[in-house]
Amino acid sequence: MTDVMQVKQAGVEDATPQSTGKRHRSRSSVILLAIAMTLVTALAAIWIIPMLFALTTSFKSPTEIAFSGFSLLPANWVAENYLALFDGVSTYPVMRWFGNSLVMSTGHAVLMVVVVSIAGYGYTRMRFPGRDVLFFVLLAVSLFPSVVNLIPLYKVVQTLGWVNSPWAMIVPGVATAANIFLVRSFMSGIPREMDEAARIDGAGDFTIFMRIILPMIRPILIVIFLFAFTGSWNDFLWPTIVFNDISNMPITAGLQLLQNLFGDYTALGQLMASAVIAMIPTTALFLVAQRYFVSSLNLTAGLKG
Amino acid sequence: MKATLRALPFIGPHLVIFAIFALIPTVYGFYIAFTRWNIIGEPTWVGFDNFQQILFEPESPFYSQFRSGLANTLIFVGIAVPLLIVVPLLLALAIGGINDRGANIFQGVFYIPGLISVSAGALAWSLMFNRDFGFINNVFGTDISFTTTQPWAWVTIFTLTVWAGIGGNLIIYRSAIANVPEQLREAAQLDGAGSVRQFFAVVLPSIRFPLLYTLVMTTALSFNVYGQPVMMTEGGPAGTTTVLMMDIRDLAFGDGPAIAGIAAAMSVMLGLVLMAISAIQFRVMFRSSDD
CATH class of the missing domain: 1.10.3720.10 (MetI-like)
Structure with missing residues (x-):
């Protein structure tokens, strides 16, 4: 985390990797490059095929799968698997899970951004007794692996009456201190003179936070939102523990139940349609916000990109 | 005092969530590794018994389970x-x-x-x-x-x-x-x-x-x-x-009565490995920031 603190906000906005492609190349390195490209392209194909195969299978009718066996593309492209999911006539409430996941992941990401940004302000811009001790405690506790608190966390959530409730997915993850470190290091790059000037003009902490700090830490908050959303959407172990009521599950936990359907070949199309639907939101987020994902990975690895 | 009151609206929400969902469960996680507990009732203190079973007692079913899982x-x-x-x-x-x-x-x-x-x-x-x-x-x-x-x-x-x-x-x-x-x-x-x-x-x-x-x-x-x-x-x-x-x-x-004490002892063992790894991580990162 020390690296994170030292890399100031410069890293986030403009951290797209630069290619060093324009340099003199020897003949042997051209051949090497050609071999490398062939292998990379082959590997990229392997990476895409499972998604593509899931997609094409999701457009095959149950009868086609059962009677024609294996084929890469459907003989007839049909939407009936998706329609069955939308109409809720499938064995499992996949669209309901999808909606649950949207509510939980959005709720979690929004709460995370709000809580973490104001806490980051508190720890960097305000002076109060015990501040540094408190921050040290956050740091120390966050060093303990989450596997140790898994079982008691269930007990806590159960005591609050949150078993089978969206709150079990929205709130507990916000306890992490990692994002506060991130915001804190980002804020320390903003000149204090700006708050001082506003304070002289009679602005209080709330106004300074809303008017001055918030607009400037936007990039890091976007990063935190994206990772909180995708992290929550893809969380697997925790929701399989806190949800036993099928209709309240998020989709990631729900899909585990679908694994049983592999025995029934007529269900394969619906099975793949469900998987495809579960893949859409996070993939779409990446496509619109690729540079934020890239720059934040570099930031946490201590690289300026 | 006034300064603390002013800071509370900012750091308070996170502190409450942190205490309930990180601090308490982490402390409790170590504690129940030394107990017999079914998650529903009160844990009973058993000292190092759980660790003894998973680490040193071949006749215990949890010994072989831990071995093969590890x-x-x-x-x-x-x-x-x-x-x-x-x-x-x-x-x-x-x-x-x-x-x-x-x-x-x-x-x-x-x-x-x-x-x-x-x-x-x-x-x-x-x-x-x-x-x-x-x-x-x-x-x-x-x-x-x-x-x-x-x-x-x-x-x-x-x-x-x-x-x-x-x-x-x-x-x-x-x-x-x-x-x-x-x-x-x-x-x-x-x-x-x-x-x-x-x-x-x-x-x-x-x-x-x-x-x-x-x-x-x-x-x-x-x-x-x-x-x-x-x-x-x-x-x-x-x-x-x-x-x-x-x-x-x-x-x-899982299905059947919870054996949370043993599970917690296994968690602590896995946690120790992970803590050793993060200790290495910290050393590496402090060194890299001096670089």
């Missing part, structure tokens, strides 16, 4: 970690040679599976490996029951793991390699160093800190492996892919 986890870590480092490193080198636009497309292709949930990705790969309708058996003309025979069961788990796991490291390595000073490479080139020589003499030493960082992070993540074996093999065949997290989950939250 052994399978170590197999996973031992194979997955080198793959998750070497494959993205080679890819980063390869796509570093082409223009930005092309490289970004490749990077996206390799990164996106990391944003797909383990259960959705596993369903897609389960179809790929499906005995009758699967891509692999049909394209290669084989008839292998991948998920129920070894070593194929492990192969399916590592396939899913590498497919979903290389993206982050790839992005980090690509940036790190792009940051290697051009003069260093040119100097090596003038000295007559070929591409391979340049890699070991110039590139590798220059990216050692991001490399160490990813090694530590990847190792810690791999010790926590759970979703891939659950989804691909359900721990089979005959428990040979049942990893420690699956044992912990089953003991604490």
